[in-house]
Amino acid sequence: MGALSPLSPLVAALAALGVGLAVLALLLVRSRRELAVSRRTATTAAAAVSRRLAGVMASGRDGIVLHGAGGRILEVNEAAATLLGSTVQALVGSPVTELPVRWRSETGQEVAPAAVFARRAEAWGEDVVLVVEPLDGGTHRWVQVWTRGSPTVDGGQELTTWLADVSGRRDALAAQARSEQQFQAAMEYAPIGMVLIDPQWRLTRVNAAFASLLGARPEALVGRDLSALSHPDDRAAERAGVHGLLAGQQSRLSLEKRYLRADGQTVWVVLDVVLVRLADGEPDHFVAQVRDTTESRLQAEMLAHRAMHDPLTGLANRSLMHEVLHEAIERPGADGGLAVLVIDLDEFKQINDRYGHPAGDDVLVHVAGVLRAATGGRGTVARLGGDEFVVVVEDPDAARTVFEVAAGIHRGLRNPVRAQRRRLPVRASVGAAVADPGLLAGGVMGLLAAADAALYRAKAGGRGRTEVYDPSMSMAGAVRHGAAAELGQAIDAGQLVLHFQPVVDLEAGYVVGHEALVRWQHPERGLLLPGTFLATAEEAGLSVALGLDVARQAVAHLAATADRGYWVSINASAEQLADGELTGVVLAELARLGVAPGRLVVELTEASLVDAGTRIRHELSVLGQGGVPVLLDDFGTGVAPLSYLRDLPVTGVKLDMSFTAGIPDDPAAARVSRALGALAREMEMVTVAEGIETPEQAEFLRGCGWRYGQGWLFGAGRSEPVVGMSDGRAP
Incomplete structure (x- = not known):
């Protein structure tokens, strides 16, 4: 191999540099791509958050106002704009102190806008309710206000104020309060007794009229069992009625009954009760009215008494005597255990004619007392009218009792009667009849006719005496007594x-x-x-x-x-x-x-x-x-x-x-x-x-x-009235 060229290291360096630059370029491109993706992701997320915020702002019933520390509105939703009487566009950027509304407290005092939108810890402490009054004179609204703060990225603070329209709830509460006040006033000032009772029949609330009716203080009655205040004879009927209400057998209870006052007196009332149930049907409480009927009851009893008693003497009258005698005849033991005495005053007409009717009335009252004393609770004493009296004797030995009563009558009339500052002698004739099968067959009128026949004999025998009926008297005044008996039976x-x-x-x-x-x-x-x-x-x-x-x-x-x-x-x-x-x-x-x-x-x-x-x-x-x-x-x-x-x-x-x-x-x-x-x-x-x-x-x-x-021109007497026009006028 030959020796290396002097340029080789440089080439190598340049090559390495190129590779580095290529790698860097690749990294840069990748980084830019990742940044673009990140930006797109952030933008998408921000858009999603923005959409969600807008959805929350738009869909919420409550008003939302986002404002900066300086008081300008950054965001506001439609609900808030409506409450504030404006639009979203007009409110964004506006200071909270320049809104087109006036703020007042529940007591009517004006509140500064800055205080309304301040953090509660700074101004109010807790959430408050204010009145929003539009400046243009529109309808005011009740608004619950609360504000919370949140920090910003730059270290500042933004505030969010929620405005909840509570006018409907306030109106409902006000209506409920008015209803409660009206009920309380109606109950308290009602002229009749009104009470609230729990399902256990215990008084939970009473008004003054009911307390006065029972002669007690209202607070002394609360918590007491109402039936414990009733007359003992009426408690069973009251409890039965209450059980009927609880069982759903009836929707209302109306009962005439008696209560015992604190002083021991008895009062008559009409008790009207309704049961109030919960939504699930369970009993919640009773509402009752208690109307005092003592006076009307007494008046009715007085009328009933008067209808059955003689007003002058207080004795039983003819109607009551007939009832008593009829019942006595129907009872077992009437044969021999029942007798009738008819008493007629001798020459009473002369007293009336000579001394006047007031003197005659005094005599009749005195005679009534004598008859009561002579009878001694062994029968019923009645005045039939004028100077005629009847005593119905009920005693196992009626025959003996008749003579005792008659003797007592004559004995009681021995002394003159004091009348109109005079002493007037009074005598009486007495006719008596003791019931036997024959007389009982004739009923009430037969027994009275027999006693009347005996009276006729006593009058004829010299007066001031007593005669007891026997069959030999049946012809004495037979026609008169027979006609009278027939007419009496016709009336009955x-x-x-x-x-x-x-x-x-x-x-x-x-x-x-x-x-x-x-x-x-x-x-x-x-x-x-x-x-x-x-x-x-x-x-x-x-x-x-x-x-x-x-x-x-x-x-x-x-x-x-x-x-x-x-x-x-x-x-x-x-x-x-x-x-x-x-x-x-x-x-x-x-x-x-x-x-x-x-x-x-x-x-x-x-x-x-x-x-x-x-x-x-x-x-x-x-x-x-x-x-x-x-x-x-x-x-x-x-x-x-x-x-x-x-x-x-x-x-x-x-x-x-x-x-x-x-x-x-x-x-x-x-x-x-x-x-x-x-x-x-x-x-x-x-x-x-x-x-x-x-x-x-x-x-x-x-x-x-x-x-x-x-008269006959307009029609004779008939069993049914003539049909014609009438204006209903009575004379």
Whole structure:
């Protein structure tokens, strides 16, 4: 091999340099490629982040404001722009201190914008709620504001403020607060008791009315079991009702019951309860109203008592006596264990005639006390009317007890009665009947008729004595007692019926009411008019029972024809009103059947027997106070009719048919009718003319000012009212 050329090292070096440069070039190209890829990747990532941020900004319900430390807005979303009453383009770059809104605190104080967008730790400490008021006067909004800071790459700080519109929630909370306040006010100031009760029936909240009802403080009642406050006899029904609510058997509980006050008194209430359940159906709490019905209950009981008791003496009346006697007859052991005493005062009419009815009332009250003492709780004492009393004795040895009671009556009447500063001697005749199979077969009226026959014997034997019924007395007054017993049984059997005669408005010509006329639908003799049995009723002391039957039928008829709006009048004699039972039954039946009192009218007959200041006048006043109109029947006849208009509490008058019959041919009857009508109208009284039979009579009376008329011209008495127009006006 030859020697190396001197240029070889240089060539080698150059070659190495070329290789290095090539490698470097390759590395440079590769680096540039990698940098380009990195840049593209970063750009893509940045774009993705930007898209995500834009999505978050656009889709969020809350407003987002990104602003620098200097206070200029860098980014803002549509929600924020809407809250701030502007646009995104207008807000970006704007200072937060120059937004088109005014900021106020919850208490109404104005807040500086810089404080709103400051970090909470610097200005508020925690998130706050502010009111945003647009400067252009738009609707203000409630906004919850919170701001957080984040560092920037250059070491600075950017702030992000979230604006959450809480107006809906605030409105809901405000509505809930208002509802709570309204409920609290309604509950607290309600005139009736209101309580909230947990599912265990414990009181959680009570109002002042309920606490006052029970005579306790509200805080003393909270936490107590409501049933523990109830009357012991009512607790079982209350608990059963509550269990029914919890079991879903009923949606509401309404119960009339009693509670015991803190002072031991009893109050009557109506308890109305509803159960409030949660969304899943579980019981949450009870809401109850407690309405005090003590007064109305007492009034109802007073009416019921009055309907069954004599108002003068407080004794049982005819109706209650019949009930007691009927039940006693049905009970086992009535044969020999039941007796009836009928007591009649001797010459009582002379006391009334000589000393007046007030003295007679004093005597009756004294006699009632004597009868109670003589009976000694061994039976029921009743006043049938006038000076007639009955004692129903229930005792295993009734025959012996009868004599003991009768002896006690005579013994108690030995001393004169003090009445009206006088000492008046009083004696009584007593008739008694001890039940046996024969008398029991005749029922209530048979037993009373037997005792009445014995009384008839006692009166005939010298009075002031006692007689006990035996079969030999059956012929004494047999006709009278038989007719009375038959009429009494007819009343009990519902054989007395009412027919109705129309009362017409003479000006308008339509029917406004009816007068109830009693008839006896006899099973054998057919329809009997009052003339065939009213005298028997009066003689047998059945007029009160008859009047009560008529009153009950009339009120029942009014209840059944409520849609027609008519009124119905019934006749009441002085004897029936003096008994006192009729008034109580009328008011009680009206209340029981829900009939407006003004739809029943009472026509007072036999007004000449009424003296001012007597019990009859008192009964008329009670009827008037109860809303029942009273008409003076047979006006123009009898004694001193003008004084009746002045002294008696009557609503109107009925012209006696004797005057109507002479119109228009009889000048005197015409003048009297005209004068009486003018007098009644001057006193602002209702005027009714009865006995109208011709159109001429109707026209004349209408011209004289009589408002209503009745008679054969408009229809006879019938079992159903005449169908016609009615304005529902009662007299």
